[in-house]
Structure formats: structure tokens, C-alpha cells
Amino acid sequence: MTSTRKRIYQEEFLNYGFTQIEDKGIMKPQCVVCLKVLTAESFKKSQLKKHLNNLHPHLSSKPREYFVNLEMSVKKQRLNSNLRSTFNQCSASKASFEVAWLIARNKKPHTIGEQLVKPAALKMAEIMCGQKEAAKLNSVPLSAKAVKERISILAENVREQVISSIKEINALLFSLMKLQMSVVIRS
Numbered sequence: 001m002t003s004t005r006k007r008i009y010q011e012e013f014l015n016y017g018f019t020q021i022e023d024k025g026i027m028k029p030q031c032v033v034c035l036k037v038l039t040a041e042s043f044k045k046s047q048l049k050k051h052l053n054n055l056h057p058h059l060s061s062k063p064r065e066y067f068v069n070l071e072m073s074v075k076k077q078r079l080n081s082n083l084r085s086t087f088n089q090c091s092a093s094k095a096s097f098e099v100a101w102l103i104a105r106n107k108k109p110h111t112i113g114e115q116l117v118k119p120a121a122l123k124m125a126e127i128m129c130g131q132k133e134a135a136k137l138n139s140v141p142l143s144a145k146a147v148k149e150r151i152s153i154l155a156e157n158v159r160e161q162v163i164s165s166i167k168e169i170n171a172l173l174f175s176l177m178k179l180q181m182s183v184v185i186r187s
């Protein structure tokens with residue numbers, strides 16, 4: 001009977017140090033100690049217990065509360081990294097709009113974004129701030145196609161477009177912050 005049942009996460013798996021994580025739409029067990037993600041087929045007490053005993057033997061007799069705390073910090077980290085990546089995407093999009101606006105205002109060709117603006121910004125950032133910081137600028141969409149699209153959006157309805165995208169971004173950031181706060185308060 002158990003063999004035909006679909007393997008899903010059970011609360012008691014946390015006793016062996018396992019929470020679950022979504023990977024391309026599939027839930028998989030994740031160790032809260034080493035963060036290793038096992039296959040979906042590993043939602044089995046014996047396999048999870050084996051991981052704990054073999055890889056983290058010094059923790060095998062820890063009480064559930066110990067893993068509850070670790071799980072909370074793993075979830076907080078996930079939320080932080082989601083928040084950071086959403087924030088970076090929003091910032092890159094905003095920067096792209098700002099540059100497109102400058103290009104349009106100065107009546108320069110759309111290609112100037114990828115041909116001059118981006119390489120120049122990357123060089124300056126690399127020299128002034130370092131390679132890691134400069135790499136962030138690579139995510140700003142500045143291809144001729146992106147610049148053209150943004151200019152036409154700006155031209156179509158400058159005020160409405162900007163206000164609604166700022167509202168959307170703000171609403172998204174606000175809900176993410178609220179979610180993060182609730183995790184922080186619970187931990």
C-alpha cells in the first residue's frame with residue numbers, strides 16, 4: 001500500500017533534519033543542515049534518516065526543536081534571496097528605462113545603448129567600484145531592441161506607464177517585505 005502512495009513531505013521528516021523545497025514545480029526534500037536537495041523519491045523516513053546519520057552523525061540525537069530553528073533560518077535565507085533577486089530585476093528594469101529616456105531625449109540612435117552606454121558604464125564601474133559591482137550592470141537590458149521598446153512605451157503614455165509600473169513594483173516590494181517581516185517575527 002505504501003509503495004503505490006505518492007511520496008510527499010511529512011511533518012516528522014523535520015525530526016531527521018529535512019524540510020521541502022520546490023524545484024521546477026516538483027517538491028523535494030532539503031537537508032536543513034547542509035542544504036543538499038535530494039530527489040523527490042527520497043521522501044522516505046529511512047533515506048532521510050540515513051542522510052542524517054551518515055553525513056551529520058553528531059546531530060542525529062538532536063531534538064526536533066533544533067531542526068525547527070534551522071528550518072526557520074533556511075526559509076528566511078530563501079526569502080531574502082528571492083527578495084534580493086526581485087529587487088535586482090526591478091532595479092535593472094528601472095535603470096534601463098532611465099537610459100532609454102536619456103537616449104531618446106538626446107535624439108541618439110537605439111544602438112548607442114549596447115554600443116557605447118553599457119560598455120562605458122561597465123568600464124567606469126569596474127575601475128571605480130570593482131569587477132563584482134560592474135558585473136551587476138550586465139543585467140540592465142540595453143540592446144537596441146530593448147531601448148526601442150522602452151522608448152515606445154515611454155512615448156505612448158509616459159506618465160501613466162511610469163506611475164503604474166512604480167505602483168506595481170512598490171506593491172510587490174511591500175508584500176515581499178511583509179512576508180519577510182512575518183518570518184522574522186515568527187523566528
Ligand SMILES: [Zn+2]
Nearest residue numbers: 031033034055
Ligand atoms: Zn545534510
